Amino acid sequence: xxxxxxxLTVIVLxxxxxxxxxxxxxxxxxxxxxxxxxxxxSQTDSLGFGGRSWRLFFTDPNLQQLIDTALYGSYDLQIASxxxxxxxxxxxxxxxxxxxxxxxxxxxxxxxxxxxxxxGAGNATxxxxxxxxxxxxxxxYFGGIQASWEIDLWGKLRSQKKAAVARFLASVEGKNLVQxxxxxxxxxxYFKLQALDAQTQILDEYITLxxxxxxxxxxxxxxxxADELAVKQFENQLMDLQGTRIxxxxxxxxxxxxxxxxxGRFPQPVSRSPLFLQQxxxxxxxxxxxxxxxxxxxxIRAASLELSASKADLDAARAMFYPSLNLGAALGTQxxxxxxxxxxxxxxxxxxxxxxxxxxxxxxxxKANFMQADAYQYEALASYHQAIVGAYTxxxxxxxxxxxxxxxxxxxxxxxxxxxxxxxxxxxxxxSGRANYLDVLTAQQNAxxxxxxxxxxxxxxxxxxxxxxxxxxxxxx
Numbered sequence: 398x399x400x401x402x403x404x405l406t407v408i409v410l411x412x413x414x415x416x417x418x419x420x421x422x423x424x425x426x427x428x429x430x431x432x433x434x435x436x437x438x439s440q441t442d443s444l445g446f447g448g449r450s451w452r453l454f455f456t457d458p459n460l461q462q463l464i465d466t467a468l469y470g471s472y473d474l475q476i477a478s479x480x481x482x483x484x485x486x487x488x489x490x491x492x493x494x495x496x497x498x499x500x501x502x503x504x505x506x507x508x509x510x511x512x513x514x515x516x517g518a519g520n521a522t523x524x525x526x527x528x529x530x531x532x533x534x535x536x537x538y539f540g541g542i543q544a545s546w547e548i549d550l551w552g553k554l555r556s557q558k559k560a561a562v563a564r565f566l567a568s569v570e571g572k573n574l575v576q577x578x579x580x581x582x583x584x585x586x587y588f589k590l591q592a593l594d595a596q597t598q599i600l601d602e603y604i605t606l607x608x609x610x611x612x613x614x615x616x617x618x619x620x621x622x623a624d625e626l627a628v629k630q631f632e633n634q635l636m637d638l639q640g641t642r643i644x645x646x647x648x649x650x651x652x653x654x655x656x657x658x659x660x661g662r663f664p665q666p667v668s669r670s671p672l673f674l675q676q677x678x679x680x681x682x683x684x685x686x687x688x689x690x691x692x693x694x695x696x697i698r699a700a701s702l703e704l705s706a707s708k709a710d711l712d713a714a715r716a717m718f719y720p721s722l723n724l725g726a727a728l729g730t731q732x733x734x735x736x737x738x739x740x741x742x743x744x745x746x747x748x749x750x751x752x753x754x755x756x757x758x759x760x761x762x763x764k765a766n767f768m769q770a771d772a773y774q775y776e777a778l779a780s781y782h783q784a785i786v787g788a789y790t791x792x793x794x795x796x797x798x799x800x801x802x803x804x805x806x807x808x809x810x811x812x813x814x815x816x817x818x819x820x821x822x823x824x825x826x827x828x829s830g831r832a833n834y835l836d837v838l839t840a841q842q843n844a845x846x847x848x849x850x851x852x853x854x855x856x857x858x859x860x861x862x863x864x865x866x867x868x869x870x871x872x873x874x
Contacts, residue, residue, distance in 0.1 A: 450871075451464065451580050451866075451871060454679050454866055454871065455580075455584055455679075456679075457587075457669075457670055457676070459587075459668045459669050459670055460584060460587050460669075462668075463583055463587060463656060463660065463667070464580055464583050464584070466660045466662070467579055467580070467583050467659050467660045467661075468576065468579070468580075470660050470661030470662060471575075471579055471659060471661050472661050473575050473579060474572065474575055474576060474579065477568075477571060477572035477575045477576075478572060480568050480571065480572070481565070481568045481569055481571075481572055483568075484561070484564050484565040484567075484568040485565055487564065487565065488558070488561045488562055488565045490561070491554075491557050491558040491560075491561035491562075492558060494547060494549075494554045494557075495549070495558075497545065497546035497724075498544065498545050498546065499542055499543070499544040500542070500543050500544070501542055502539065502541060502542065502543050502727075502729070503539070503540045504539050504540075505536065505537065505538050505539075506536070506537045507534055507535070507536055507537070508534075508535045508537060509533055509534050509535065510533075510535075512533075517533075520533075520535070525733060535733055536733045536734065537731065537733060538731065538732055538733070538734070538735050538738060539729055539730070539731045540729050540730055540731075540738060541727060541728050541729010541730060541731075541746070542727065542728050542729060543725075543727045544725070544726045544727070545723060545724065545725045545726075546723070546725075547721055547722070547723050547724075548721075548722040548723070548724065550719065550720070550721070550722055551716040551719045552716055553712075553713050553717065553719075553721075556709045556710070556712035556713035556716060557709070557710075559705070559706075559709040559712075560705075560706040560707075560709035560710050560713065561706075563702045563703070563705040563706035564703070564706045566702050567698075567699040567702035567703050567706065570695040570696070570698045570699035570702065571695070571699055573695035573698075574695035574696050574699065577695060577867055577870070577871070578867070579659065580867075581863050581864070581866070581867040582659060583656060583659050583660075584859075584863050585859075585860055585863055586652055586655050586656050586659070587656065587667075587669060588859040588860065588863075589652055589856060590649065590652045590653065590656070590667060590669055591669055591673040592852050592853070592855070592856040593645055593648055593649045593652065594649070594669070594671060594673065595673040595674060595852045596645055596849055596852050597642065597645045597646070597649070598671075599845065599848050599849060599852070600641060600642045600645065600845075601642070603638055603841065603844075603845050604635065604638045604639060604642065606841065607631065607634055607635045607638060607841070608635060610631055610824075610827075610837060610841075611628070611631040611632060611635055613827075613828065614627050614628055614631050615628055622830065627833075630835075630838060631838070634838060634841070634842070638845075653665075653667045673852065673855065674851070674852065674855055678858055678859065678862055679862055679866075691785060691788045691789060691792070691870070692870075693869065693870030693871075694784075694788055694868070694869070694870040695870065696784055696788070697781075697784045697785060697788055697870075700777070700780050700781040700784040701781055703777050703781070704774075704777040704778055704780075704781045706777075707770070707774040707776075707778075708774060710770045710773065710774075711767070711770045711771055711773075711774050713770075714763070714766050714767040714769075714771075717756070717763045717766065717767070718756065718760065718763055718767075719755070720753050720754060720755035721753070721754050721755075722751065722752070722753055723751070723752050723754065724749075724750070724751050725748070725749075725750045725751070725752070726747070726748060726749045726750070727746070727747060727748045728746075728747045729746055729747075730745060730746060731744055731746035732744045788868060791864075791868040792865070792868045792869060795861055795864050795865035795868055796865065798861050799858075799861055799862070799865065802854065802858045802861055803858070805854055806851070806854045806855065806858060809847065809850060809854050810851065812847055813844075813847050813848055813851050816840070816843055816844045816847050817844055817848075819840050819843070819844070820840045820841055820844045822840075823836050823837045823839075823840040823841075824837060824840075
């Protein structure tokens with residue numbers, strides 16, 4: 398009869414807990430166009446560019462040294478590394494339930510059974526050792542090993558481990574993403590510093606030119622060939638250039654300190670190449686980028702791993718509804734007096750038990766946990782698709798902008814050559830008295846603006862090239 402009751406209980410618990418839980422796994426892949434731009438380049442060439450080391454892309458020795466220092470001293474990278482260690486600990490914790498949990502136990506207790514109970518009445522007439530009845534206040538001493546083990550019947554533990562491993566790998570990709578952005582940001586600020594140096598050099602040239610022109614117009618005034626207005630106009634433009642020069646000095650210090658912060662060091666001068674306009678841009682001969690290249694981006698890889706983790710969380714939440722099988726065992730020595738603990742085999746004690754537990758009352762809490770995991774799976778899928786669309790659009794914009802910047806730079810170079818010639822002509826005409834000072838000022842102002850715009854265009858080309866390299870997943874190798 399007892400066996401029948403036990404079997405019926407197990408059947409009822411299992412039937413109650415094992416109601417099928419509907420799970421809709423989000424595996425829909427977002428369709429992408431055939432290529433980002435055109436179809437003329439092979440997939441191998443494009444992937445080769447995206448996977449290139451940053452050392453092959455940034456060949457300036459000064460910049461390479463700065464990036465190396467940043468990769469060693471950046472606090473952001475140090476924080477990301479510690480986050481990886483935290484997630485690695487979660488993986489170790491998720492592996493632990495697969496092995497039995499064993500504890501070395503030493504315990505003592507005191508029990509008293511009521512005399513009007515079966516235990517109390519029996520103890521009152523029973524010898525615990527020869528000639529000594531069981532004490533009313535019964536001490537109990539135990540020393541040994543206790544173990545418990547949950548059998549992973551429904552894959553709950555496996556799913557939790559899978560989720561922990563996926564999040565650990567996602568944290569590694571997160572560190573790669575931090576490194577990618579760090580390399581790109583150091584490069585961008587470095588090129589900005591070079592551009593500021595080039596603009597400073599141009600301003601110094603025009604300040605010298607303006608000082609010479611001011612001296613000339615002052616001489617002409619003394620000779621009666623120019624008036625005070627011309628002198629004041631040249632003085633005004635000279636002071637304006639000198640003020641701009643001071644502002645450039647301030648910007649240079651700020652950008653140097655920005656690099657120092659990225660490198661994790663205190664303010665100090667930053668070594669850099671003085672030849673900004675003469676530096677050739679990296680060879681980026683890309684006219685098509687297949688969607689597969691985007692898989693090299695750390696943010697997309699991290700989003701994909703987070704999606705895998707969310708699916709594993711959902712499987713674990715579903716397994717919570719099913720009965721769990723737990724085994725327990727203990728082996729040691731037990732007695733009512735400490736001096737009897739070593740008396741064997743009389744003090745030998747052991748237990749072996751197994752239990753099947755199914756959730757009944759708390760199913761509402763489990764259902765809420767399952768709904769949360771299901772919603773997070775949808776959220777992770779949307780985040781993954783959002784990362785893909787954003788990356789695809791980012792690459793498209795950089796590729797499209799690259800060609801326009803190249804054409805603009807070629808036109809601005811021709812314009813600079815022409816306007817520099819105009820400055821020389823206006824100066825010659827002014828010295829010979831065939832042009833007035835306004836012609837000279839206008840020509841100089843136009844030439845200065847054009848040369849500064851040329852430097853700005855080169856900086857935009859570098860920023861675009863760095864952005865393209867980052868968007869294709871480079872920078873962390």
